Amino acid sequence: MSEEQVRPATAGSEAGWGSARVTIACQRCGRAHYVVRDHPPQRCPFCMQGPLQEQQAGAPPAAPEMVLPLSVTPARMRAALAEWTRGLWLRPPDMTAEMLCARAQPVFIPTWLVDARVQGRWRAEIGFDYQAVSFEERYGEGQGWRSRERLETRVRWEPRLGRFERRYENVSVPALDDQRALPAAWQQYDPSRALAATAEVLAGAAVLVPTLAPATAPDPGEGAAPSAWPEAERLLRRAAEADCLRASGGQHIRAFALQARYSDLHWTLLLLPAWVSWYSEGGRVWPVFINGQTGAVSGARCASASAARTVGIVIGVLGLALVLAGMLLAIIGLVVPPVAVVGTVLALVGVAVLILAFLPPLWARAHNRRVLGELPLPLGED
């Protein structure tokens, strides 16, 4: 991510934030957060790594108008984290629901709500379902040819056009240029429960700085933050398309074209609640993401390489003991021949157990490589 993208996106004042805040940028993941000046986080509130650097330049982000409060209780979070950690073989020692709960920090994710009046002309092809009867001819042994009636649904397409005028309210538009790359747990929110933002609700939480600014032009000009408008326009067109389909009484729509004029635009910054926690494995920390409204959890579930090694060593020592015991019995077998057979079998079992000792470390490595591959960059890179 370039320096351009991590700069605060919109002008505003510190009013509404409750306490003096500063913008910090993570040197590793490139994300910028707006945090309380007196209590800056020790770790990056997104990748949990850092290092963090205070950004002097740029205006603070616009004060939020709406916020979805953190509504997940500690008990519900603990239960969700316990479910998330369950069933992982060779779990890292500090990947427990209790420790993850204790380390969780609140973070708010910005999103824009857009109100707009859309006026213009539209044209499209509207599809109407109808039932058609067809006949299927079948040949049966001893029955001859038989005709069977079949009812099937077909679509009749008709060109339609018209005038369009509608006002849309609270269309949710991403405020981050890579909103879709956010962790899965942070993707689903119900913004209808939003309240007016207050300093109490935001308390000491970090807030991801928007990277897309409200504007009506796709390119707001040299030096300005990228615009949230292209996505807003796409979503408004999609809403208009659905409305035109509904008004036409059809079931399908294609080749939709809208010559639109957008007016009365109003942008509201809404903050979505989240928690981020971490565990350590393989000499680094791994973030765990929790949805502050639904309690959904996502993140990389790494296996512990050291636990895998310990299990491997225990199995290896057992195998070695079996091999040595087998060899001892084989030597005794020189005097008492039947014992040699038992000794050989024991030694062979020991060799098989020794081979098994390599499995836990190999499994942990393959598992962690797969987990890493599924992570979005830059969390996945080492």
Ligand SMILES: [Zn+2]
């Ligand atoms: Zn980071």
